[in-house]
Amino acid sequence: xASPFAKLIRPPTLDRYVLRQLFVGLLxxxxxxxxxxxxxxxxxxxxxIVDHGLxxxxxxxxxxxMIPGFVAVILPITTFLVVLFGYQRMAGDRxxxxxxxxxxxxxxxxxxxxxxxxxxxxxxxxxxxxxxPDSYHxxxxxxxxxxxxxxxxxxxxxxxxxxxxxMTVYVxxxxxxxxxxxxxxxxxxxxxxxxxxxxxxGAIVIVHDQPRVVLYDGSREEIDRKTGRLNVLTFTRNxxxxxxxxxxxxxxxxxxxxxxxxxxxxxxxxxxPRDRGKFAVEAWHRLTSPLTAFSFAMIGLLAILRxxxxxxGSITRPLFAILGVVGLLAVSLTLQNLASRNTxxxxxxxxAALLPGTVCCIMLFGAEIGAAMLSGRRQTN
Numbered sequence: 203x204a205s206p207f208a209k210l211i212r213p214p215t216l217d218r219y220v221l222r223q224l225f226v227g228l229l230x231x232x233x234x235x236x237x238x239x240x241x242x243x244x245x246x247x248x249x250x251i252v253d254h255g256l257x258x259x260x261x262x263x264x265x266x267x268m269i270p271g272f273v274a275v276i277l278p279i280t281t282f283l284v285v286l287f288g289y290q291r292m293a294g295d296r297x298x299x300x301x302x303x304x305x306x307x308x309x310x311x312x313x314x315x316x317x318x319x320x321x322x323x324x325x326x327x328x329x330x331x332x333x334x335p336d337s338y339h340x341x342x343x344x345x346x347x348x349x350x351x352x353x354x355x356x357x358x359x360x361x362x363x364x365x366x367x368x369m370t371v372y373v374x375x376x377x378x379x380x381x382x383x384x385x386x387x388x389x390x391x392x393x394x395x396x397x398x399x400x401x402x403x404g405a406i407v408i409v410h411d412q413p414r415v416v417l418y419d420g421s422r423e424e425i426d427r428k429t430g431r432l433n434v435l436t437f438t439r440n441x442x443x444x445x446x447x448x449x450x451x452x453x454x455x456x457x458x459x460x461x462x463x464x465x466x467x468x469x470x471x472x473x474x475p476r477d478r479g480k481f482a483v484e485a486w487h488r489l490t491s492p493l494t495a496f497s498f499a500m501i502g503l504l505a506i507l508r509x510x511x512x513x514x515g516s517i518t519r520p521l522f523a524i525l526g527v528v529g530l531l532a533v534s535l536t537l538q539n540l541a542s543r544n545t546x547x548x549x550x551x552x553x554a555a556l557l558p559g560t561v562c563c564i565m566l567f568g569a570e571i572g573a574a575m576l577s578g579r580r581q582t583n
Contacts, residue, residue, distance in 0.1 A: 267341035286502035319499030326492030497559030
């Protein structure tokens with residue numbers, strides 16, 4: 203007798219019909235939610251367009267780099283919703299009744315949902331381990347370049363321009379070729395020695411994607427905190443960095459843009475010892491979160507396929523399934539926060555990701571698989 207799992211490899215026409223509905227629904231729901239999240243998250247970059255003239259093309263290129271991260275987060279949830287409501291619709295249209303009358307077992311009925319869940323799980327792994335970290339790293343680099351360039355080109359003549367929280371630049375006038383006249387720079391990046399820089403004229407240059415203003419024929423004035431005297435240094439040429447922050451601060455990397463190997467074996471120069479637990483939890487989260495796509499889909503299948511058939515439909519089981527998934531999401535977030543403080547709790551993240559799907563499989567397919575194994579043993583004997 204053929205194993206019941208062998209049927210998963212050869213989907214018949216009926217399975218292709220259900221799979222087509224599931225994948226279309228998954229694509230539509232995931233795309234819609236991603237578009238909604240992208241719209242809300244991209245609103246914080248609108249001032250770059252309105253105030254500083256950032257082009258629409260650059261805006262779309264920048265914000266589109268956030269999309270893989272959105273997909274990785276919501277794909278397990280949309281997989282659950284598509285499986286739950288897809289099978290609920292078939293139950294309401296009596297399609298599941300016809301399939302059961304044709305002799306299909308629970309495993310055969312759930313086969314399209316299992317295939318959909320496995321595809322979503324594999325896609326989540328690809329997104330979490332490769333695409334999303336690389337995309338977020340490119341996003342941060344691109345955003346840094348854009349903001350630095352905006353800091354250079356947003357200087358308006360006749361206005362005190364707040365380049366950053368520690369630097370203010372005033373330009374009396376600007377020529378068409380970009381030459382600045384009457385430049386004043388209030389540089390407070392070093393709290394111990396704030397400086398005021400005056401120059402007759404200057405020009406803005408971009409060096410390694412960082413804006414700098416080259417000043418000519420000016421002076422740099424600082425107050426000595428010990429003596430209270432004003433120190434004046436005259437210069438014929440001086441360069442001032444407009445980024446408003448130290449270079450080592452710009453090179454700090456976020457956990458979301460690191461690879462799995464970097465999270466598990468962090469560079470001691472980039473990650474402080476107290477933050478290693480947080481980075482390790484991020485690595486395990488990338489490995490466990492895709493498994494929730496399968497577990498959530500199994501919860502949806504169990505809610506629809508198990509139990510007595512109701513001619514008028516049932517809203518109770520889908521409602522309990524939704525509440526169960528919401529509870530699992532809350533448990534997962536709680537475990538991440540606790541594990542970041544105590545890494546010995548990391549195995550619980552695997553339990554929360556795998557246990558619901560395993561229990562649902564046993565409840566839904568246990569009797570069928572046990573009967574198949576018993577029949578196989580009898581035939582062998």
